[in-house]
Amino acid sequence: MRQMTIRAELADYLKKHGTTINQFAEVSKVNSGTISNIINGNRPIAMQQLDRITEGMGLEEGSYYDLYVDECFVHSNPNWRRLRPFLYRCAELDKLECIARVVGIMMDSLSYTPSLFDTAEDFFTQGKHKAAAMLYQSVAESEKYQHSERLALCQYRLFTIALGEDQDANLRAAVQFEGFVNRLDEVDQLDALKDLANTYSALRHWDKVMAMAKEMGNKATIQYHAKYDRARKSRFQKEPGIPLFSYIQYSYVLHSVVYRELGDYDRALHYVNMYMDMNWIREDTEEALQLINQCMEWARANIYLLRILKGDITVLPEYVAYLEQREEEILSGLFKILQSANYYQFNVDDILLQFEGKILDCRDHHQLEIRSYNQQIFEDRYTNLMAEIAFYYIRRNKYEISMKYIMESLEYSVKNNSESCIIKCVGMFEELRHTASLETQKEYQNLISKVQRINEKKNGFVVGST
Secondary structure, eight states: OOOOOOHHHHHHHHHHHOOOOHOOOOOOOOHHHHHHHTTTTTTTTHHHHHHHHHTTTOOOTTTTHHHHIIIIIIIOOOHHHHHHHHHHHHHHHHHHHHHHHHHHHTTGGGGGHHHHHHHHHHHHHTHHHHHHHHHHHHHHTTTSOOHHEEEEEHHHHHHHHHHOOHHHHHHHHHHHTTTTGGGSSSHHHHHHHHHHOOOOOHTHHHHHHHHHHHHHHHHHHHHHHHHHHOOSSOOOOOOOSSSSSHHHHHHHHHHHHHHHHTOOOOHHHHHHHHHHHHHHHHOOOOOHHHHHHHHHHHHHHHHHHHHHHTTTTGHHHHHHHHHHHHHHGGGHHHHHHHHHHHHHTTTOOHHHHHHHHHHHHHHHHHHHOHHHHHHHHHHHHHHHHHHHHHHHHHHTTTTHHHHHHHHHHHHHHHTTHHHHHHHHHHHHHHHHGGOOOOOHHHHHHHHHHHHHHHHHHHTTTTTTTO
């Protein structure tokens, strides 16, 4: 039986359709001499030629990529001049299986590691994250016994790519990456610690947030003094993504958030005052001034918020006016208002009515966009806000409205695998089960069944398995 090759496929096509080489050359825009040499086996096929030939034959893009891997990379010595364009086309067409095959071949020779890493960086920048992750994983595997910056950067990228809706998966990604932070370049360490702190914050692991904030603040302070206080400064020092002072200020912001979440409002206020102090900052660029103004806004808003959390509702109008102008803070701000309202038993019906439309706008907007950390933060805030509103209406004996918010929160909790919020919603639903319609009870049971399946999968147990 004749072995299937691209050359044989092309020759069969021409014979079957009664097409001459010259006619096919005109259709495919590939030189007739080149086609003749390809069919006769005298010339290897270039990537662009393969795509044109495939199109000329009326086939789907990438139809012959598996054969191309066999002919050019398995049965021949791989050549980076051919490998590179092939990887880019596979990434463009989402041909991940072909990428996996090629990468497996390439990693037999560690000399390809730098080129694979550079290609992964390109894919990452272009948003081709699945393809990038395959290359990063391969590079990381080849360097797993080395204490290299490149290995650490691969792990950083894999952590970033892994972030999504599943909170358990996000936690695993953060824990796996955390041990590589100190192998990164000093400047990259700051962004890595900031991203880890944000991830742990969304997961409500406040001890971890505090640890990341402290380390980021200490490292940023050392780098800040090195930049401005030393007589000799390196002209080629790598610049961070944002001005250095911002990492120090953000460390204070995170400290205040942690203490606020732990209910230590006085200590939280101490750190708000810390990031309000701008006298030591030396940067005076337009970007720096914008960040300074942003810090001042955060500080004023958080002072209002801390007063509300301590039961002072006289500042509610000022804080609500602040939220009206900042859509990105509506969910977290309303959540805190509801927490305080539920604790101190004050009425916020008017505020909920005022923001009802904007809450829906936030939800609909984020359902259209999935953006790793941003999506993770949104899902957490939205889920917890829905649960807090549900509890608010239970306390006010408005059970029908409360049930609507319980189900909304539970749906998102299951989607995100947020165990703490699922437990909260189940408790509220069971309290109001006698008020739920049959349709709502059926919807509830479907969601609980999903939770059970998730747990069975996580624990490696499936009902009916032996």
